[in-house]
Amino acid sequence: MTLDDLRGYARVVTDPLAAAAERTGISANQISALSLLFALAAGIFYYFSPGQTDLLFLAALMVLLNAVADAADGALARRTGTADHRGDFLDHVIDRYADMLFLVGIIFAGYVPWEIGLLAVVGVLLTSYIGTEAQALRLGRYYGGMMGRADRVTMLFLATVVNAVHPAAIEGLPVLGWVVVITMLSSHITALQRFVHVWKRLK
DSSP: OOGGGGTTTTHHHHHHHHHHHHHHTOOHHHHHHHHHHHHHHHHHHHHHOTTOHHHHHHHHHHHHHHHHHHHHHHHHHHHHTOOOHHHHHHHHHHHHHHHHHHHHHHHHTTSSOHHHHHHHHHHHHHHHHHHHHHHHTTSOOOOOSSOOHHHHHHHHHHHHHHHHHOOSOBTTBOHHHHHHHHHHHHHHHHHHHHHHHHHHHTO
């Protein structure tokens, strides 16, 4: 089970956020766009963070805000009755851009060799693609497998804080570098798990 499986329980947090957002008059799509800005800021902070611990703390904050906004936009859309295909499409596109901004910022900053970073990027994109392809085949959006987006973002947030507190390398890589390695391995395993699940459903 991944954190994506706990989406129903997350409403304890997202519903009050959606209610607060509704009172401000902001739309779900505007919150989605805001989540992208948080991701962009995180990527920039990661890129300039080597040797600057304070920027890692700011990057962690941006990752957290991205996750909160990503959860709140859907809750607001459901609350206001504005959930539609355009909003869902926008949300998925922004999530992919956010994933890439996080990873590219870390990779370009030199926390991990670019070869590993590239494999991590491919794995994350394949994981998402297979999940949405299941939806396109009318099997329903599939979030299963070893590690979903919620797991990756949570792990990244925690690792960023740890790296800020303990910047020294561990067996040749800083904590953020090891997170990319874990992301690389787990994303490809997850992609394979999702492929097998969808393949069996297509029989």
